[in-house]
Amino acid sequence: MLPIINGESIKELDQEFILSKGILSIDLMEEAASAFVEWFYGIFKDRTIKIYIFCGPGNNGGDGLAIARLLSKMGYPINVLYLMNGKGCSKDFQANFKKLPKNFIATNFENWNRQIDHGSIVIDAIFGVGLSRVLEGAISDLIGELNNAIATRIAIDLPSGLPSDSVTTGQVFHAEHTVTFQFPKLSLLFPEHIQFTGKLHVVDIGIEDQFLQKFSSNTFYIRKEDIFSRHRYFHRFSHKGDFGRVLFIGGAPGKIGALFLSSYAALRSGSGLVSCAPEFEENSSVQIPYNEIMLFQVKSNTDLGNMDAIGIGPGWGTAIDPDYFLSIMVRFNKPMVIDADAINLLAANPFLLKKVPKNSILTPHLKEFERLVGKVSNHAERIEKATSFAIEYNVVVILKGAHTLIALPDGRKLFNSTGNQYMATAGSGDVLTGMITSFLGQGYSPENAAICGVFHHGLAGELASQSKRRGMIASDIIEKIPNTFIELGIE
Ligand SMILES: NC(=O)C1=CN([C@@H]2O[C@H](COP(=O)(O)OP(=O)(O)OC[C@H]3O[C@@H](n4cnc5c(N)ncnc54)[C@H](O)[C@@H]3O)[C@@H](O)[C@H]2O)[C@@H](O)CC1
Ligand SMILES: Nc1ncnc2c1ncn2[C@@H]1O[C@H](COP(=O)(O)OP(=O)(O)O)[C@@H](O)[C@H]1O
Numbered sequence: 001m002l003p004i005i006n007g008e009s010i011k012e013l014d015q016e017f018i019l020s021k022g023i024l025s026i027d028l029m030e031e032a033a034s035a036f037v038e039w040f041y042g043i044f045k046d047r048t049i050k051i052y053i054f055c056g057p058g059n060n061g062g063d064g065l066a067i068a069r070l071l072s073k074m075g076y077p078i079n080v081l082y083l084m085n086g087k088g089c090s091k092d093f094q095a096n097f098k099k100l101p102k103n104f105i106a107t108n109f110e111n112w113n114r115q116i117d118h119g120s121i122v123i124d125a126i127f128g129v130g131l132s133r134v135l136e137g138a139i140s141d142l143i144g145e146l147n148n149a150i151a152t153r154i155a156i157d158l159p160s161g162l163p164s165d166s167v168t169t170g171q172v173f174h175a176e177h178t179v180t181f182q183f184p185k186l187s188l189l190f191p192e193h194i195q196f197t198g199k200l201h202v203v204d205i206g207i208e209d210q211f212l213q214k215f216s217s218n219t220f221y222i223r224k225e226d227i228f229s230r231h232r233y234f235h236r237f238s239h240k241g242d243f244g245r246v247l248f249i250g251g252a253p254g255k256i257g258a259l260f261l262s263s264y265a266a267l268r269s270g271s272g273l274v275s276c277a278p279e280f281e282e283n284s285s286v287q288i289p290y291n292e293i294m295l296f297q298v299k300s301n302t303d304l305g306n307m308d309a310i311g312i313g314p315g316w317g318t319a320i321d322p323d324y325f326l327s328i329m330v331r332f333n334k335p336m337v338i339d340a341d342a343i344n345l346l347a348a349n350p351f352l353l354k355k356v357p358k359n360s361i362l363t364p365h366l367k368e369f370e371r372l373v374g375k376v377s378n379h380a381e382r383i384e385k386a387t388s389f390a391i392e393y394n395v396v397v398i399l400k401g402a403h404t405l406i407a408l409p410d411g412r413k414l415f416n417s418t419g420n421q422y423m424a425t426a427g428s429g430d431v432l433t434g435m436i437t438s439f440l441g442q443g444y445s446p447e448n449a450a451i452c453g454v455f456h457h458g459l460a461g462e463l464a465s466q467s468k469r470r471g472m473i474a475s476d477i478i479e480k481i482p483n484t485f486i487e488l489g490i491e
């Protein structure tokens with residue numbers, strides 16, 4: 001997995017990397033500039049579009065100058081506006097300034113006519129990870145002006161004004177695209193920063209994972225290449241028992257659809273045998289819309305021991321007796337997936353928390369999470385609380401949303417890279433519960449079930465959105481689950 005390094009350690013990382021490779025820091029800057037330009041050309045093919053590049057005094061500004069040179073060579077009309085030049089600027093900024101072609105338009109922003117043509121592109125190379133304080137004065141005013149321009153705004157590495165690891169309090173550049181180098185900086189993954197970061201693109205500048213590992217802070221980004229080895233593989237003699245027997249408990253009257261969605265998602269994720277136990281007095285009257293799913297009844301003496309995994313909570317309602325939940329946890333006594341109303345039940349009856357089987361997986365959305373741990377004021381605090389909750393109760397916490405966080409009981413924090421806003425639709429969380437439960441039932445460790453479930457779920461959402469966007473529904477995600485295995489080369 002790709003380590004996410006904090007802003008303060010990035011200078012050290014660069015040093016270590018360039019020393020061991022025997023290159024200069026300006027070579028790495030050139031690599032970063034080329035990676036940006038390659039991304040840029042992939043999207044903005046029209047070489048007559050006017051581009052304004054705003055450069056700060058540090059290496060982020062140095063990136064901007066190198067990018068200006070490369071884009072200008074490709075024929076794009078470029079205007080460079082710099083905050084300062086010479087003394088006070090980083091050495092690679094100065095070197096790149098000297099490398100600008102002779103006839104190049106580079107203006108100190110104090111002498112700038114403050115005009116940005118409509119429809120042009122504004123590139124923010126003012127500050128990156130070296131930001132040391134909240135923006136104020138002329139720089140803050142400049143960013144305010146840029147934010148009002150009728151232009152496409154692109155940030156290099158970080159939108160200027162955004163601290164790399166924490167929540168912002170000041171003026172920040174509003175990017176439509178942020179092109180960040182090598183790994184996403186933590187603050188780019190916070191929901192409250194979406195108006196600053198826009199679409200996130202991570203571009204490779206050649207620093208291998210082994211260098212990043214040394215500076216790792218227990219925080220990782222899950223990529224496509226991390227998934228293959230986390231799956232279990234079956235052979236030609238495998239039978240349905242090997243693919244796991246799973247049970248879903250939930251579905252009170254009026255909310256039974258949630259249970260069916262989880263059950264169906266489990267089948268599509270490869271489960272061998274799927275049963276569901278709706279919370280009905282007399283469940284013989286329940287019609288299951290899928291022939292492959294079996295109906296099950298959980299009575300006080302029902303043996304749950306032969307189930308490989310249980311997913312509990314989707315559509316369970318609020319009228320569940322906590323002792324009934326307790327008896328299920330005690331009888332099953334293996335890691336289970338706890339979602340929705342089962343989480344609400346834990347929140348309302350904290351004595352149950354200590355009884356949750358070790359290494360169980362809790363999948364709260366942000367509201368459910370607050371019910372569990374109390375109000376939080378921002379995402380940084382939410383991440384910390386999810387991590388300490390996972391450690392304290394020895395469970396996996398999956399905090400759902402864009403860049404879903406998987407907090408593991410050993411303190412590691414993993415952020416997901418798949419998914420999109422079209423998945424914000426009723427029942428898509430139930431689908432996730434079905435997928436994770438399925439993997440758990442197929443014999444995956446709770447960590448791998450959580451990682452594969454979250455990654456495949458987001459990928460299924462992406463595949464579904466190739467033909468449907470707004471108006472996509474949870475069942476569309478389920479239909480694409482089998483394609484995610486094909487996409488990742490998983491047999
Ligand atoms: N491995 C990497 O990540 C690489 C990073 N590079 C670039 O280098 C950047 C980091 O460069 P630097 O460390 O020079 O830092 P920055 O260029 O982000 O900013 C540092 C400069 O801004 C000034 N400054 C900071 N906060 C300010 C504020 N609030 N108001 C006014 N001035 C302020 C500092 O005094 C310093 O001059 C990265 O974001 C990236 O763009 C690339 O060049 C190459 C590789
Ligand atoms: N903007 C988004 N980007 C990526 N994934 C999203 C986004 N919005 C929602 N999702 C995913 O969709 C699911 C929604 O879950 P949840 O809120 O529990 O829905 P429900 O209760 O209706 O089943 C989660 O897995 C979440 O990560």
Ligand SMILES: [K+]
Pocket residue numbers: 060124125126127128155156157158159160
């Ligand atoms: K920037």
